[in-house]
Amino acid sequence: xxxxxxTVRDLDIRATPPGEDERTIVSQINFALKPGEVMALIGESGxxxxxxxxxxxxxxxxxxRIAGGSVQLGETDILSxxxxxxxxxxxxxxxxxxxSAAAAFNxxxxxxxxxxxxxxxxxxxxxxxxxxxxxxxxGELALPDPEHIGNRYPHQVSGGQLQxxxxxxxxxxxxxxxxLDEPTTALDVTTQxxxxxxxxxxxxxRGTTALYVSHDLAVVAQIAxxxxxLQAGEEQEQGPIAQILEQPNHAYTRSLLAAARPEIRxxxxxxxxxxxxxxxxxxxxxxxxxxNRRGEPExxxxxxxxxxxxxxxxxxxIGESGxxxxxxxxxxxxLVAPSRGEVQFNSRELSPTLRxxxxxxxxxxxxxxxxxxxxLNPAHSVRRLLNRPLETYFQMSREARKRRVEELMDLVKxxxxxxxxxxxxxxxxxxxxxxxxxxxxxxxDLILCDEVTSxxxxxxxxxxxxxxxxxxxxxxxxxxxxxxDISTVRSLCDDVMVLYQGECVEFGxxxxxxxxxxxxxxxxxxxxxxxxxxxxxxxxxxSTHTQPSTAPA
Amino acid sequence: MRDSLFGLVxxxxxxSLITLLLVSLxxxxxxxxxxxxxxxxVLGQFATPEQVEALRAQLGLDQPPLLxxxxxxxxFATGDLGRSASNGVDVIQLVNxxxxxxxxxxxxxxxxxxxxxxxxxxxxxxxxxGALDRALNLITLSMxxxxxxxxxxxxxxxxxxxxxxxxxxxxxxxxxxxxxxMKVYAMPVLTLCSVxxxxxxxxxxxxxxxxxxxxYVEMARLKGVPPMRRVLRxxxxxxxxxxxxxxxxSLSYLLGGVIIVETIFNYPGIASLMVDAVSNRxxxxxxxxxxxxxxxxxxxxxxxDLCAILSNPxxxxx
Numbered sequence: 001x002x003x004x005x006x007t008v009r010d011l012d013i014r015a016t017p018p019g020e021d022e023r024t025i026v027s028q029i030n031f032a033l034k035p036g037e038v039m040a041l042i043g044e045s046g047x048x049x050x051x052x053x054x055x056x057x058x059x060x061x062x063x064x065r066i067a068g069g070s071v072q073l074g075e076t077d078i079l080s081x082x083x084x085x086x087x088x089x090x091x092x093x094x095x096x097x098x099x100s101a102a103a104a105f106n107x108x109x110x111x112x113x114x115x116x117x118x119x120x121x122x123x124x125x126x127x128x129x130x131x132x133x134x135x136x137x138x139g140e141l142a143l144p145d146p147e148h149i150g151n152r153y154p155h156q157v158s159g160g161q162l163q164x165x166x167x168x169x170x171x172x173x174x175x176x177x178x179x180l181d182e183p184t185t186a187l188d189v190t191t192q193x194x195x196x197x198x199x200x201x202x203x204x205x206r207g208t209t210a211l212y213v214s215h216d217l218a219v220v221a222q223i224a225x226x227x228x229x230l231q232a233g234e235e236q237e238q239g240p241i242a243q244i245l246e247q248p249n250h251a252y253t254r255s256l257l258a259a260a261r262p263e264i265r266x267x268x269x270x271x272x273x274x275x276x277x278x279x280x281x282x283x284x285x286x287x288x289x290x291x292n293r294r295g296e297p298e299x300x301x302x303x304x305x306x307x308x309x310x311x312x313x314x315x316x317x318i319g320e321s322g323x324x325x326x327x328x329x330x331x332x333x334x335l336v337a338p339s340r341g342e343v344q345f346n347s348r349e350l351s352p353t354l355r356x357x358x359x360x361x362x363x364x365x366x367x368x369x370x371x372x373x374x375x376l377n378p379a380h381s382v383r384r385l386l387n388r389p390l391e392t393y394f395q396m397s398r399e400a401r402k403r404r405v406e407e408l409m410d411l412v413k414x415x416x417x418x419x420x421x422x423x424x425x426x427x428x429x430x431x432x433x434x435x436x437x438x439x440x441x442x443x444x445d446l447i448l449c450d451e452v453t454s455x456x457x458x459x460x461x462x463x464x465x466x467x468x469x470x471x472x473x474x475x476x477x478x479x480x481x482x483x484x485d486i487s488t489v490r491s492l493c494d495d496v497m498v499l500y501q502g503e504c505v506e507f508g509x510x511x512x513x514x515x516x517x518x519x520x521x522x523x524x525x526x527x528x529x530x531x532x533x534x535x536x537x538x539x540x541x542x543s544t545h546t547q548p549s550t551a552p553a
Numbered sequence: 554m555r556d557s558l559f560g561l562v563x564x565x566x567x568x569s570l571i572t573l574l575l576v577s578l579x580x581x582x583x584x585x586x587x588x589x590x591x592x593x594x595v596l597g598q599f600a601t602p603e604q605v606e607a608l609r610a611q612l613g614l615d616q617p618p619l620l621x622x623x624x625x626x627x628x629f630a631t632g633d634l635g636r637s638a639s640n641g642v643d644v645i646q647l648v649n650x651x652x653x654x655x656x657x658x659x660x661x662x663x664x665x666x667x668x669x670x671x672x673x674x675x676x677x678x679x680x681x682x683g684a685l686d687r688a689l690n691l692i693t694l695s696m697x698x699x700x701x702x703x704x705x706x707x708x709x710x711x712x713x714x715x716x717x718x719x720x721x722x723x724x725x726x727x728x729x730x731x732x733x734x735m736k737v738y739a740m741p742v743l744t745l746c747s748v749x750x751x752x753x754x755x756x757x758x759x760x761x762x763x764x765x766x767x768x769y770v771e772m773a774r775l776k777g778v779p780p781m782r783r784v785l786r787x788x789x790x791x792x793x794x795x796x797x798x799x800x801x802x803s804l805s806y807l808l809g810g811v812i813i814v815e816t817i818f819n820y821p822g823i824a825s826l827m828v829d830a831v832s833n834r835x836x837x838x839x840x841x842x843x844x845x846x847x848x849x850x851x852x853x854x855x856x857x858d859l860c861a862i863l864s865n866p867x868x869x870x871x
Contacts, residue, residue: 091776103768
């Protein structure tokens with residue numbers, strides 16, 4: 001089956017939040033695609049991208065309904081189909097690639113069964129043919145061992161592989177339209193390049209029409225023909241990709257573009273470092289599992305880590321998932337005990353576990369987690385969340401605490417009117433600010449930031465970065481800033497440490513390491529970040545198959 | 554994989570046995586601490602101290618507790634459960650008379666209640682928020698809320714007294730045909746089912762809804778998988794763990810917890826045997842019954858754990 005044309009007219013979708021009145025979340029969406037074209041829906045979270053994409057399959061999530069408009073695929077008017085006909089359409093003529101493949105695969109069934117399920121229940125292929133076709137697709141998508149990978153369970157393959165398996169699942173019925181919902185957002189940059197390349201090639205060969213949902217303009221630039229920019233469920237701008245990138249008309253599009261191109265500072269960012277040593281780590285080794293006779297654990301996550309952070313300095317730690325970034329923060333925080341090595345803080349040795357640390361050491365090292373949603377107690381008001389560290393670490397009068405809480409709100413630039421709200425009543429960016437304010441309440445010397453901007457939209461994330469830089473200037477706090485995103489590290493940090501498979505492969509001032517990377521892996525990491533220009537993907541030389549030559553043994 | 558599975562079962566079995574051993578110690582300690590003295594109880598309040606002392610010696614009650622524990626435990630391991638203090642019959646004989654009745658009642662109740670509860674739970678989960686779900690919710694809530702003695706009494710009033718369809722008392726010895734069998738068991742089973750089904754159906758619904766909200770079920774839906782297949786093939790295998798545990802906890806109630814039902818219907822089961830034994834200070838019998846209940850409970854929990862492990866490839870292929 002070839003791709004078919006897709007025409008969307010006046011699409012309206014409404015939602016009824018529990019206990020509230022129905023309201024419109026997507027209104028007046030119009031666009032048209034010729035067969036084989038790729039349209040990107042771009043916007044921040046909550047802008048209705050996924051909701052629109054799912055409507056192409058006649059589907060609305062619980063609490064939502066498609067209130068009006070039409071979706072025409074080839075000759076079929078999708079929204080007027082009966083329930084049975086809609087079911088026959090899904091997974092056959094229109095297929096879906098979900099954002100998190102890890103969640104979208106059933107953990108208790110073999111991959112092959114899930115990949116071919118759609119083809120079997122729609123009677124498109126018999127089991128034998130479907131398996132053959134699946135194996136062929138696995139090969140085309142550059143999956144390792146295509147013959148046997150289908151016999152595994154989802155937990156036995158990596159995230160990037162799952163995402164490609166999901167693509168095979170979507171393409172096995174030769175669909176007329178494929179919906180890709182942030183298919184590479186959950187992946188490392190280095191994996192993203194491979195997956196994007198595989199998607200693009202397979203889709204081009206088959207002439208598949210596609211709808212690509214993303215918040216990342218640079219990714220979209222590689223794969224889409226047209227772009228539709230969304231904000232709050234409404235179209236802001238629509239046009240060919242080149243036009244959107246070069247002559248954005250709408251202010252919102254321009255702010256998206258600006259956030260995707262963080263300015264690279266020529267000099268290293270505000271050097272408030274005093275040369276006064278705050279944290280020193282010597283030959284650190286962290287692992288899990290049983291220890292052998294030499295005291296080395298079975299699985300070593302981090303090894304031979306040396307670093308030093310001065311007062312008021314920001315050290316960035318980059319690397320892909322599984323490289324041990326978070327483990328480093330957890331070891332400094334005392335959440336995991338190192339099996340070897342020494343951590344010195346304020347010229348005094350830090351106990352490897354929480355038990356041996358003093359209250360003052362606790363106060364001086366604070367950690368800010370990636371997901372403010374999980375880190376903030378949903379039952380507590382913002383005031384209570386911020387009061388807690390004040391009560392724990394300082395003897396303050398009630399009056400003084402009240403003043404301090406308000407100061408903290410000013411510090412993270414949140415209006416004081418939010419003090420009595422619960423976290424669920426705040427936006428993602430506001431929650432992350434509260435999360436940060438809570439760490440600041442302890443007046444720490446060092447804040448461990450674990451991917452603090454990863455869960456946020458680019459525009460919101462850029463504002464948080466700005467705030468972090470400002471706090472550092474004003475309060476002289478030091479950061480251990482963990483990120484997989486090189487541009488955030490570049491804009492905030494003085495020094496950077498590149499982790500690869502638990503070892504430090506490169507360490508030095510940001511400007512040196514990121515501008516003249518010495519190690520292959522660093523080069524690959526930097527080279528894999530998509531650039532905001534069409535054609536970058538084809539020009540990119542990096543792939544997972546070109547492993548860094550000097551990989552540590 | 555086969556070896557690891559075998560090892561897994563073996564490990565579970567071993568840990569169950571250790572638990573049982575610890576429990577036996579607790580049971581023995583508690584029964585030894587029970588107020589009153591068996592010899593005194595048997596002989597009545599007019600016995601002379603010499604008579605009591607003689608009986609204590611005969612029952613072995615004058616020996617140190619640890620030695621008695623050891624003797625009891627080793628007897629237990631070889632199938633000698635001791636002798637009932639109140640009527641001199643071997644405990645194993647008493648248990649043999651009653652246990653099959655209890656197992657039969659438990660078995661029939663299980664066979665009826667588990668499938669019913671699963672169907673109700675699955676139906677409610679599939680029609681979440683709909684009329685069927687609300688009706689089932691109301692029914693199961695009221696079944697949980699109404700105490701079983703009330704259900705039993707009402708059943709007797711309606712079916713035995715008013716309608717005269719069923720006998721009010723369950724004389725197992727009168728069973729000679731299938732019809733009589735059904736008549737005798739109808740009301741006890743009905744009473745037990747009403748309690749168990751409600752618990753299990755609610756847990757099934759909750760566990761299943763958890764899975765139905767997951768991304769992979771949405772994905773199945775977007776592949777055009779029909780609703781029934783979505784529930785049975787996609788969601789249910791991942792809900793087996795919690796459901797099996799809920800079922801095991803409910804069923805464990807069927808041996809020891811049915812005393813009210815046994816009393817109201819005069820059903821000769823093992824729960825009433827234990828209650829009688831407690832009031833008679835019949836330590837050997839109390840201990841034996843407690844060990845049986847505990848063993849049955851451990852067995853059920855172990856089976857539930859195994860179900861959970863076997864249904865989860867992540868645990869299975871470790």
